[in-house]
Amino acid sequence: MTAERWSSRVGFLLAAVGAAVGLGNIWRFSAVVGQNGGGAYLLPYLVAAVVCAVPLLVLELAVGRTLRTDVVSAFRTVGDRYAVVGWAVVAGVLLILSYYLVLTGWVLGFLVSWSVGSGTTFAAFTAGWRPVGFFVVATALTGGVVSLGVRDGIERLATYLLPTVFVLLAALAAYATTLPGWGRAVAFLFTPDFSVLSDPGLWSAAVGQVFFSLSVGQGIMLTYGSYVDDDTDLTRSAFAITVVDVGAAITAGLVIFPVVFSFGLRPTLGTELAFTTLPTAFATMPFGRPVAVAFFGLLALAALSSAVAMLEVGVAALTATGYGRRRATWLLTGVMLLAGAPSALSYSPANLALAGVPVLDIVDATVGTFALPVSAILIVAVFVFVADLDAVRAELGAFVALVRYVVPVVLVAVVVAKVAGVARPAWRLLLDEIGTLATVVLVPAVALTAVQRLLPSARQPVAMTDLRYLPDADDVTEFEAAVTEATEEYVVLDGTYFYPEGGGQPADRGRLSWDGGEATVRDVRKNHGDVRHYVESIEGTVPAAGTTVTGEIDADRREQLRRMHTAQHVVSRVVLDEFDAATAGNQIHVDRSRIDFEPADFDAEDVATIERAANRVVDADLPVSKAERPRADVEAETPEGRTQLDLIPDHVDPLRVVEIAEFDTCPCGGTHVDRTDEIGAIRVTDRTSKGADVERIEFELDG
Known part of the structure; x- marks a missing residue:
């Protein structure tokens, strides 16, 4: 069980919104809206957000808070055989991150180019090795933030970045109202076309975008939920995250489409909008350079906050196997450099491609819209139909029926639509449907299962901690035990009377002392059989394995509990x-x-x-x-x-x-x-x- 917590509810909401509001809202949302008819797409998108996203957000947050653990351990709690499913979910988010960091690098490159000069074109940017270099920078920045921890890294980043993101977005939207294409943009976005609502491809695109944009089905919210305090209202939080996310996406559309219509650009250009057509418009429009700096600054901040959230999913899973946070972070950062390199090289002088299609495009077209619904299906199947946790069902409240009967049908329909080619994905030129399914789901699952088998070597195995207060010695508050493992952060004993958090009861607090040192116990958590006594700081030397320690439990607090x-x-x-x-x-x-x-x-x-x-x-x-x-x-x-x-x-x-x-x-x-x-x-x-x-x-x- 994780010992980390958000410092406040505001900090949690900022971090969760930061995870959701990323390139999916600004770059990808406008691209998908443009390709699907503007207002014709908006209604299915809003329906998908309410019917699918909000219930699944509550589900993930509730599972995380109830089990207080990472994605893989959460699945393992249901049964050891489900751990591989957890690793498959982690694989999906890391695959997304591998190419997401490439796009983040592009944004950083354009931001630097517009900040120090007169900008650049996409052709000029990808003609050299800058895409690869900025991909490395983006990956290192992401790893650096996550290595600092939940409060000092992720929450602190969100506290400073999110307000900046919304200030920039509001400023750009205000500027967009002065452009001649403002009226056409508003009409394009908000004029519905009910005649196309029967198109399953439209609904498939809407659901796929909701999952990409709101970080649903990636295990992000499950991981973040494990750090949430017990008094936070998860349903209200889910609605708040969704409203802010959807609002940011629509506002971004009101920034981009006025530029598109003012300069005679085609809204159906898709992903080319951000990196090809808009820079051309910025170069000729009034105040183009500061607008470009604000736009790419907005993209960079939003992208970084989402990348941090995705990496945290993998880091949390890895630390649960015994790795320290920093070691786990930099190990996965290295893995991301290797996994993302083919995508980075596909838009560089190397022109890495398969059958003439850039590797990044293949990854985006498969993982970006296909893997997320599959991951969501796995989460629903295990935690709603197999585990059926009472505490989670209570948090879902009125959403139980949606999660049980509506959401699974929608998710399966999306997957079937993509396999059947209803959404006409470009990757059908390269892979048939069965091959794609194996590539996106089975290969990562098998690969991460192999990794899982290797992970225990990262720490020396320790004997399971004997819970000495069981079955009927829970009135004991002083004892002696031997150290089996100790670090600057925690001490593991061969037996303990300290109660580790679980079953709705907080952990005991107290002190550990030994010849040459002592420490205040601030938290106690189970970790795959052993019990970690997390300490404020160790005064003296870290106890070696075999050292006899004296444990003193806060007797007054224990009695109250x-x-x-x-x-x-x-x-x-x-x-x-x-x-x-x-x-x-x-x-x-x-x-x-x-x-x-x-x-x-x-x-x-x-x-x-x-x-x-x-x-x-x-x-x-x-x-x-x-x-x-x-x-x-x-x-x-x-x-x-x-x-x-x-x-x-x-x-x-x-x-x-x-x-x-x-x-x-x-x-x-x-x-x-x-x-x-x-x-x-x-x-x-x-x-x-x-x-x-x-x-x-x-x-x-x-x-």
Whole structure:
């Protein structure tokens, strides 16, 4: 599980919007709109954004936050055999990144050319080796940002770049209103043509563009979701990301098309607009040079923020195997240089091509619009139909039906349309449909599976950490253990009483001390069998393997979490008994907790009933026992609304079960009190609706 977090909700939204608002909004959106009839395309695009993108954004964010891990580990949580699917998703985003960095390099090259001189033409730019050089620069910049981490790198970049992007976009849009082609551009963009809505190629292009533009189906939002705090409203965040992204794309169209119509250019030129025709217009228009600098500066900033997001998906997956962030980042940066080189060389004196078609064009035509729907299908199939996580379903709320029945049909239709050639992709000149499917999906999956088998050599294997607080020693707060692995960032022990975050309960905090040093434990996370105690900083020397350490858990904090967690069990069982509503998700905090229930529609009297019934259980002073029981027995004897076995991997057997005598039984690995009167009075403080049939209750404890 990842220990990194966004520093704030604003930081998360800026980073997520930065991931979405990239070349797909400015360069590719205008190109696709121009090739598909302007206003005729806009309606399918908006429908695709609402019907497909928003639900999938919520799904990815919810999976990431629920599992608190990278893409590959998230799939592995469902079952070891699904790890290869996770690697296939990572392969898809890295393939996109390999040519996306080439385009980012072009943008940087044009920006430099217009900044220091009178600009350049695409023919002049690609006549030399500048495309390759700027590709290397773009790749290095991306790697440099990601190597700094989530807060110091990705979030800080977004905090400074995104406001600049929108200021430049607004300034360019304001300038565009002064051009003679403004009126025609507005009419072109916003005049619908309902006669072409029956064209499946139009809808295929719209869905493909939505996925490319909004970073859906790439694992980006799943990765970013793993860094989100528990109180962020994911549905509102998804809508905010979509609205800003679509708004940026349309505004970019209102920047580009006025130039197109003012200078007699053809809107159907497609990708040539940004790098061939617009520079020609900039060279002759009033204030052309500052407009060109602003335009390519806008493109460069947007492209860099999206490239950073794509690289982070691979880096997060690699760090989960034991690599440090910096090592993982620069290793993948090197891989991107190798993978992107053929695309970079295809527009250079080398003219690298297959059957006369530049390699970059082939990669764009296949991966750019084909791989993303396939990745999205894999994410939906595994996390909606196989895992079917209650917490994720609760976050989806009213979108559950869309994600289950509508989105899969749309995604499959898009893939079938492309395989059948309805969208008339250029790559059919080179590859037949079956060959393309193998190239885009199977080859990356096989390649990354091979890489996955090699990755464990990056770290010395360590024995699994013994969770000594299980099954019933969760009142122990001081202990001794031996170090099995230690770095400046974390310490792994052969056994621990520290609780690692999971099941909605935060990790313990405290201190580790040894002969020659000590450290404050700020977080504790599981990592493929071992438990990492993340430290603020080590005072003294890093402990060597075999060193005996003394662990001291913050006893007051542990006691508060024990009380809160048992209180959550009490409230969950009360609601199940009184209202037949199951717990769909929960989050424990030291000072408060929340539980999502489904199906539920509480009123004020219901809330009062829940509080009274819960406190009767507390006052009854019932004993709380913690023991291991066979999984089959737990599944057979525990009420369906209290098992949540879909959150526990199949191989976990026996299960640790928490039982409140004659009241509740539930599989749980968290820390709990020994008797219910230790909880203290439960006070329900808030009730909110989280979507169709999902209600959230928040409570605090007295004492």
